[in-house]
Amino acid sequence: MTFLTFRFAPSPNGELHLGHAYSALLNQQLASEVDAHLLLRIEDIDTTRCTPEFEAGIYRDLEWLGVDWEEPVRRQSEHFSAYQTALDRLIAENLVYPAFMSRGDIRAFISDRERRGRDWPRDPDGVPLYPAVDKTLPREERDIRIAQGAPFAWRLDVAAALARIGSDLFWTEFEDTTLSATRSIAARPQDWGDVILARRDIPTSYHLSVVLDDALQGVTHVVRGMDLFQATAVQRLLQELLGLPHPAYFHHRLIFGPDGRKLSKSLKDTGLTALRAAGATPQDIRRMVGL
Template identity: 80%
Template structure:
């Protein structure tokens, strides 16, 4: 019988807060009740914002909470060569393209379109979709700009990717924390436009790294926050393109701050280190997050 495998995957770019605690403890609870495995993955592809000091704080907070995980933990920054191999495959298959527009150029393009009466589409997070200009560049011009060392990112050609897959996509979503029933959710990767899958200096992005890591680590159940629900559509597309197994998903409720907004690592009053320093116990944290 295959063991169910869960994972908690924080980014060490700040202190953990109550929302992270809830997600970590829920993954641990589900792994324990199913006699499964719990893995810890450090998602540190952003080598500028992610630091060893923040990672040490993350590990200290998780150990204080009583979280246990299988060793060794996986650090994404140690696996760039693996991500690059997959990126090179997407480049060869012409499913990605180099995108050169700066943020200012994107804003100017969209402003011009809106001045002419055209509403520009936005992704589920409210960010304007990337304009189609670079996708139409001839191969010779793309190569010239890359050789000239112009900054760029690799973006997924979502239209070409969906044509390559050739079928509608969906995923199995659990209905509650008991994981007793699932429903099928239709994936909508077009809602995100041509997302970034890698940068010139970092051969991956969140979307590409997470689907590869979940497959390589044998993750069967992805339990994470509701804020990532829509992004699952992009990840399902990448799984199909790369022939990766599809985990089951549960996007859990978010722990909100006093103002009703999603917690942020910049909100010190909900940080685990601050709460511990104020005298809170691990049991207090469990009560605060409803576990």
């Protein structure tokens, strides 16, 4: 018997807002309609920005909304060793490389090329692709730099990874909230360039940790915002490289603020805590997000 599993996976680096409420409530609604499990995952790999206070606020807000989840809650910061094991495998297979360029180095390199009239490629979010000049460094020089303590990040060699796969990548996307119609989406991870899989100060990345967590937790349906639609291509590539199962996806509409921009913790949009303090009820929140 196959069990269906959904998950809601917020990061405790700020207060939940209406966009999070919509995603959590939609996950609960869809899971209930197909008699599936609903898991809560705390994605706290960024230990500098994520705090216990914000994590406690997540539980408080979800309980107030009436969202139920199954225990135990998986906290990513407790599983760095699992992510390291996967990274070590990719290192051993020469599918990642140490990238030594700082943000300043990257900006200077790209600015120089653009001054010479070259249009530098950008990822789907509009960020310039990593120059990847250190991908050509001899192994001996890489080892020397690492031994000398030079800071670096591990980046996925997307070209090598795609060559290893040797076939086109696709993922299954549900077309609407009924989860009754699907389409096949062609994945183009090369559009993101050589993405980071482990940072200088964080021993993993969102892409690496999320595919491992989804596989380890048996997640069959990923329901999340449209802002992550394009990123699915990188995750599908990692799933293939690591031999992981891949769930079906539904990328739901985003909730926008009065000024038309996407809600964001970093921009201090009105959070659920403030709305509750102002007298809003869970029913009010459901109406505000269109549920």
